[in-house]
Amino acid sequence: KVLEALVKLIDRNEVRRGKCRITLFDGSASKIWNGEGKDNVGILIQTAESGAAVNHLSLSVSPLPINSESPLAGVKSCNYTENLLAIENARSNGSDEAIRINQRGEITSACMANVFWIKDGRLFTPSLKTGCLSGTTREFVLEHADVSQVESGIGVLRDAEYVFLTSAGIGIVQIGRFENREFAGELHELTRMIEES
Template identity: 25%
Template sequence: MFLINGLEQDTLPASDRATQFGDGCFTTARIHQGEVCFLAEHIRRLQGACEKLLIPFTAWDTLASEMVQLAVGHASGVLKVVISRGSGGRGYSGASCQHPTRILSVSAYPAHYARWRQDGITLQLSPVRLGRNPALAGIKHLNRLEQVLIRAHLEQSDADEALVLDSEGFITECCAANLFWRRGSDVFTPKLDQAGVNGIMRQFCMQQLAHSGFRVVEVNATEDALLAADEVVVCNALMPVVPVRACGQQSWASRELYHYLAPLCEQTRTS
């Protein structure tokens, strides 16, 4: 179902800037036992994105209430929230947009995540690279054509997820997940100051690792660094953490990092 500006409907004005320019942001939350996991973090993510995109959205209490209400009655599911600048004018200027649009929807929880957590996944290097833009790096804006192309190429392979580099050849993320790799007690994750999405589960994992026996480091690294790792895991707010068993000809059997993170991410369902 869709809830647009508080009303049950599934149509949006063609003039809305989400459709005209991808002018907005979104977040995707896990529903578990009728609750939105990491609700406060998802609200903060949207607030940060709106601030960076200069979208004057203010109805945060209403949005949070709608998110909570939509989750009730669902044992599991996916809650997606989109905020666009709204409608106004033909050109790029958003000066006449006074009423941002909020769009909420609920869909089924991906059944394959349980198998992924059990068996691990395979990665394949994507031929599509992410453009570097520090003004947009980190946020989950609505311009997702890069991910659409990454996914289209991924679907032509046998791999489960894509290993995505930026235009300079640095590891950035997967198609729909962040990643970590471990070498000994050192855990590495890509810097996201030039490209990529700083996911909620990535942030949570880094917080947990900061208080562990592991040392977490954000790096600019090439594919070779990943292939030399002892272990690789990927994460997002839905999975929430999944081990990687292979990337190309390189395979991994260790799950030391995964076994540390997985129970923490599952137990902390809401903040």
């Protein structure tokens, strides 16, 4: 039923090279108010054309921390309010995206993507203990490359040779500038290898 609805929506929206998001949510009447709520699952299907490949984004540090001890830390939900506020702050200050840190000062992710960095030929990403989301593209990279999952402060990005972001929406995007530091223009071989996997 879901696949059939997805195919119809792709056709109706004339998506030829695109992406989709399928969201399941509790559509039942609230049991808080009447105790007789009927169980019901709602489905939201969205499609869109894939945008042009983007590389060499600029990155800053968000002043809005993530609480890694929250019961919602690491939970993928439809509430992006904090992330949207953080990315709006970054853009108003001249950056495309921003790194969010947790209450211990550890890197968690970017506002709308996971973050990876390369130092001395090794690939790193924040561990789930930091409160980051376990994104699907992050998981893809973990399956196809030797990655150390760590808890690190923001200084490691300042000392990194390369930094890149991953998400289902943007794929793998290399960072061109972090704060005031410019990174090499060419794609790193690890980034290329992962993209080709």
